[in-house]
Amino acid sequence: MAxxxxxxxxxxxxxTYCGFYSEVCPRQGSHTRYIEALGREIALRRGYLAGHGGAKTIYFGGGTPSLLSPDEFRTIHDMLAAGFDLDAVEEFTVEVNPEDVVTCSGLLPALKEIGVNRISMGVQSFCDRHLRWMNRRHNAATAISAFKKLREADFDNISIDLIFGFAGLEEGQWLDTLKRATGLAPEHISAYQMSLDSESTLAELAAQGKYVEPDDETCARQYAMLQEELQGAGYEQYEVSSFCRPGRHSRHNSAYWDRTAYLGLGPAAHSFDGNASRRWNNPSVEEYCTALQSGILPPGGGETLSERDIYNEQIMLGLRTARGVEKSLISDQGVLEKAGDCLRIPRDKFFICDSIIEKYLC
Ligand code: SF4
Structure with missing residues (x-):
């Protein structure tokens, strides 16, 4: 399944830190042209998943999906249901912004109505000063209210995102964020080290000498705190950046790491046939809408993976997980540890996984 x-x-x-391509767009009523284009793309690509037995997971990501109005969510869901077999969907995730959860009263009932059973909320920090610096719309109190609203609306599978490894984050503040996060008891926590994305405001600040990244030791300490704190609170680390209550791993993301087929819809979305073919749409919303209005697929690209590419992908993706890579695929160079039929990077070396993985690529 896909x-x-x-x-x-x-x-x-x-x-401040984000370099994703997205457009500043106010709430409701302003996404009509985009949603029409999505409907056309769904119709044109409905055959992509043929032979995969329908969809098992759906993920609405962004950008900020919670900027859609309740009716826009219903429309998109109806278009998906008309294009694909959704009977076997196990996990349906939508990314939300805390501010939207708190201010849009119709949002959560609409998500329930269309079958969303997992929420991923970008919290990033429980320190208001840091949230302001990141130019996030919410503060810590809003994040907590939003989490409570999600629970009241009966969402029993919630993930929150956190960020560490930025200048000015002191260990005590990071620990406080971790404790407040685990205090809410979400089913899943993802934590990312802030990086300098070339398209971000932060990269500009760095180029002007107004921002200096913390050193590796500082970031490594914060990563170790993350692992220790979440493990102590009963979370399993199943991937370099992902922690969950037992059984609550993200099915959708795990499928990426297993190289399961997926279809990506919308600008900048990537698709994979589960074997050796990838394709993607260009990021421009304007080009995307214009092409689909004319009844043609949006501009994009594609590639066919060689045997070597496939091998490297299996290694890169597998070694980032706690399961690791099957022994038959990899020969140890003294760094990996055995875990059943697999070899994996020991957890205390996850922070330097990129430099380890490099050694196993061909
Ligand atoms: S909400 Fe912020 S982090 Fe998320 S895509 Fe938009 S700019 Fe990037």
């Missing part, structure tokens, strides 16, 4: 990723390329404002 996954469907649907991209919502709109944000209400831009976060």
């Amino acid at each position: 996954g469907i990723y649907l991209h919502i390329p709109f944000c209400a404002s831009f976060c």
